[in-house]
Amino acid sequence: MGFSTRIPVENPQRRWISIGVEVRESRVGGMLGLAAGIRVCLFDLDGVLTDTAAVHAAAWKEMFDEFLRDYSAAQGIPFRAFDARAEYDAYVDGKPRADGVRDFLASRGISLPDGNADDPPAAQTVNGLGNRKNEAVQRRIRTDGVRVFEGSRKYLQAAEQAGLRRAVVSSSANTREVLDVTGLAQYVEQIVDGVTIRTEGLRGKPAPDTFLAAAKRFGIEPSAAAVFEDALAGVSAGRSGHFGQVIGVDRVGQAGELKTHGADLVVRDLADLLAEA
Numbered sequence: 528m529g530f531s532t533r534i535p536v537e538n539p540q541r542r543w544i545s546i547g548v549e550v551r552e553s554r555v556g557g558m559l560g561l562a563a564g565i566r567v568c569l570f571d572l573d574g575v576l577t578d579t580a581a582v583h584a585a586a587w588k589e590m591f592d593e594f595l596r597d598y599s600a601a602q603g604i605p606f607r608a609f610d611a612r613a614e615y616d617a618y619v620d621g622k623p624r625a626d627g628v629r630d631f632l633a634s635r636g637i638s639l640p641d642g643n644a645d646d647p648p649a650a651q652t653v654n655g656l657g658n659r660k661n662e663a664v665q666r667r668i669r670t671d672g673v674r675v676f677e678g679s680r681k682y683l684q685a686a687e688q689a690g691l692r693r694a695v696v697s698s699s700a701n702t703r704e705v706l707d708v709t710g711l712a713q714y715v716e717q718i719v720d721g722v723t724i725r726t727e728g729l730r731g732k733p734a735p736d737t738f739l740a741a742a743k744r745f746g747i748e749p750s751a752a753a754v755f756e757d758a759l760a761g762v763s764a765g766r767s768g769h770f771g772q773v774i775g776v777d778r779v780g781q782a783g784e785l786k787t788h789g790a791d792l793v794v795r796d797l798a799d800l801l802a803e804a
């Protein structure tokens with residue numbers, strides 16, 4: 528598509544729009560910077576609506592570094608810390624908690640038994656490590672609070688006023704608490720989250736199941752919904768579910784990777800879409 532600001536005159540049904548880091552083609556007729564025909568917005572939470580991707584990444588690092596220190600001492604191998612940027616983005620971000628534990632450990636050639644959902648945080652199991660990380664993230668959320676991206680709050684309000692339907696689709700089992708403490712719950716009609724994944728037996732991102740479940744609740748085809756995602760696993764889920772539009776939200780300088788994993792369009796903040804509307 529190229530980095531151009533030209534307005535093509537040969538096809539009046541299309542225009543070039545410049546949004547944040549990308550210049551992409553968009554069909555005229557959509558609202559709030561969306562493609563024509565979009566009636567439903569499916570928002571990821573952490574990193575899209577709230578500044579909690581970094582909170583999760585820090586909690587993962589706290590837990591994995593402690594585990595890796597013990598593990599390397601027991602195995603007599605050098606300790607290599609968890610990379611809260613590259614390894615978090617590649618193996619953990621956007622996925623349900625247990626998948627994040629499993630996929631990162633596998634990348635280091637480590638395999639642990641799954642254990643049970645109520646394993647204590649000290650247990651050397653996938654669930655035990657997941658529960659240890661959850662204690663860390665909840666401590667951080669309750670101590671430091673949660674910051675809402677103001678552009679996202681404005682976008683939610685504008686979407687509501689425009690009559691677009693709105694769901695949050697997150698792998699996090701802490702979704703409801705975060706929506707409640709930030710006051711964002713009032714803008715959200717449906718929630719598909721880490722708890723739904725467990726109770727309905729859905730596959731987590733990068734599988735499209737959670738986004739498809741949300742589209743189904745509105746009784747629409749995926750082609751009528753836009754997916755808003757900051758995680759590589761999340762844009763992959765949007766792409767493989769054949770959603771009408773996949774909007775990558777780049778908070779950490781990974782616009783290129785978001786595009787190669789399936790984003791149609793990459794913005795730095797949802798306010799960029801309002802500026803174009």
Ligand SMILES: O=P(O)(O)OC[C@H]1O[C@@H](O)[C@H](O)[C@@H](O)[C@@H]1O
Nearest residue numbers: 573583621624698699700701721
């Ligand atoms: O551990 P939770 O709160 O259930 O969240 C699971 C995952 O939820 C995703 O939304 C986050 O991007 C991940 O970082 C997080 O690990």
